Amino acid sequence: MSRDLDRPPADMPSRRRFLSGAAALGAGALAGSAARAANPENLPPHVPDWSRYLGDGVDARPYGMPSEHEAHVVRRNVEWLTADPVSSVNFTPLHELDGIITPNGLCFERHHGGIAEIDPADHRLMIHGLVDRDLIFTVDEIKRFPRTNRVYFLECAANSGMEWRGAQLNGCQFTHGMIHNVMYTGVMLKDVLAHVGLKPNAKWLLPEGADASAMTRSIPMEKGLDDCMIAWKMNGEALRPEQGYPLRLVVPGWEGNMWIKWLRRIEVGDMPWHHREETSKYTDLLANGKARRFTWEMDCKSVITNPSPQAPLTAKGRNVITGLAWSGRGTIRRVDVSMDGGANWQTARLDGPSLDKSAHRFYIDFDWDGREMLLQSRAIDSTGYVQPTKDQLRAVRGENSIYHNNGIQTWLVRSNGEAENVEVSS
The missing domain is CATH 2.60.40.650 (Immunoglobulin-like)
Structure with missing residues (x-):
């Protein structure tokens, strides 16, 4: 058994840079309350200060926040990973969590044009193309369809991507943190599509986001009519702006770039939009120069x-x-x-x-x-x-x-x- 500890890629920064950079970024994760020495004055048989005085009342913290001693438990980005943070990613602190539900404030972010700040009263979802009737829905109108609650993971296709060429980022927050797992509340996409009516030759969907990048992806109709959702809540509360408020598409089990956030439009067509590269998908480049396409499902x-x-x-x-x-x-x-x-x-x-x-x-x-x-x-x-x-x-x-x-x-x-x-x- 040999350890491959020092094999820098020929055309990428050295592994030591990755390790040292990630270690520096994640240093706060090791500086939490568990890493600090206990104050002996707070240990039995002493009575700690917090037991001597009354604390805040119920009106002091109208939106609950974690303890100040958990301030190190945050999403972290890697500054040199991309040219600009508005088209970048930060990472879920998996090592600080347990169970299966990711708290809303710790769900990783991936943006192509930064966070869209949207007033739901001004937001609309348009469905058009090979349908019986083109319709534009308000957010409230979407909420009038039958609701469902489902727990799914969302993983970026690039999760663990730096590790293809050897051990790089030093921490599971950075190697695997482009994933979260939450309960979505919304409506089944198939119910909304049934309402607008599908033409016999309707085979593909093109959802589009309302962010500055106008993010789009091609999705086969079979998936859209299977388990896709239009969601407006996660873990019981409204989507966070960075997670697509007020509406987002949920595409269970498939790569995260297809889960269009700030969903504003769905075009129905008879073929995938291959001619526009941005509406296709990320491709998986092989050693021989060819690429795997439409590898939508996220592997075990x-x-x-x-x-x-x-x-x-x-x-x-x-x-x-x-x-x-x-x-x-x-x-x-x-x-x-x-x-x-x-x-x-x-x-x-x-x-x-x-x-x-x-x-x-x-x-x-x-x-x-x-x-x-x-x-x-x-x-x-x-x-x-x-x-x-x-x-x-x-x-x-x-x-x-x-x-x-x-x-x-x-x-x-x-x-x-x-x-x-x-x-x-x-």
């Missing part, structure tokens, strides 16, 4: 969130390994965990709800004696698909793409509990 994938580079082990003895697994093709059937770089595996405990095209939480309870570990997780979904190693992916697709990397992630946990993003040959 998992990552260990704790321990990880931003969440080191702090004590020997009883500890918990935990992470997330997901698949765009169904549910997660099983997750295996290895502590020795894939030589041996044990089945993790899946806990919490098991939902279609939703994230699943897994755990391994173990006793740590300070030994060095090479942690990996391997997910298997309801179709029988087994998450591959990175080497298995590269053997088929090469290293030219930055999209659809669902390879097994490896963390090297050292004897002092600190962890690092590494690779092992498979």
Whole structure:
């Protein structure tokens, strides 16, 4: 077993720059309340100050906020990743979360023209093209269709994209943080399409956003009539502006660039809009120069969130390994965990709800004696698909793409509990 720790791509910044840059950006994640020494005056048998005085009343915080001691739990961007933050991404702090629901304020952002700030009273959704009648809906009119609530993950196609050419970003927030998992409230797209009526030759949909980029994507009608939604709430409250307020498209299990935010228009046609590159999709460039197109579904994938580079082990003895697994093709059937770089595996405990095209939480309870570990997780979904190693992916697709990397992630946990993003040959 060999460790591929220092293999910089020929045409990209060195791995050490990625690691040092990400480590600097994520330093706050290690400076939280758990990392600070306790004040002995607040420990038993002393009575801490917060028990001596009355606190704020119910009128002091009309919109609840996390504790000041959780101020380090935030989305983080990588400044040098793109030319401008209005067309960039920030990352969900997966290592700070548990369960499967991502809090609204921590859901990663990906923008192509910055956040559109929209007054819902002025917003309209137009549906036109190969329909029986072109209609323009207000937000309130959309809300009058039958409602549904569904929990889905949303993953950017470029999630883990930097890892195609070797271990790069040091922390699961940066390697896997372009994903979130929330409950959407909205209406089924098929109900709205039934209301406008579809022509017999209606085969494709072109949703468009109201942001400055006028983001568009081609979606086959079969998907639109299956499980797509028009949503206006997430986790029970209104969509955040950065998540598409007041309306967004939900395309379960498919890559995030198709989940059009600030949804303003859906054109119905008889073929995909291939002639306009921006309405097609990201392509996956192969080693031979050809590209995979229309790879919409997000493959089965998992990552260990704790321990990880931003969440080191702090004590020997009883500890918990935990992470997330997901698949765009169904549910997660099983997750295996290895502590020795894939030589041996044990089945993790899946806990919490098991939902279609939703994230699943897994755990391994173990006793740590300070030994060095090479942690990996391997997910298997309801179709029988087994998450591959990175080497298995590269053997088929090469290293030219930055999209659809669902390879097994490896963390090297050292004897002092600190962890690092590494690779092992498979």
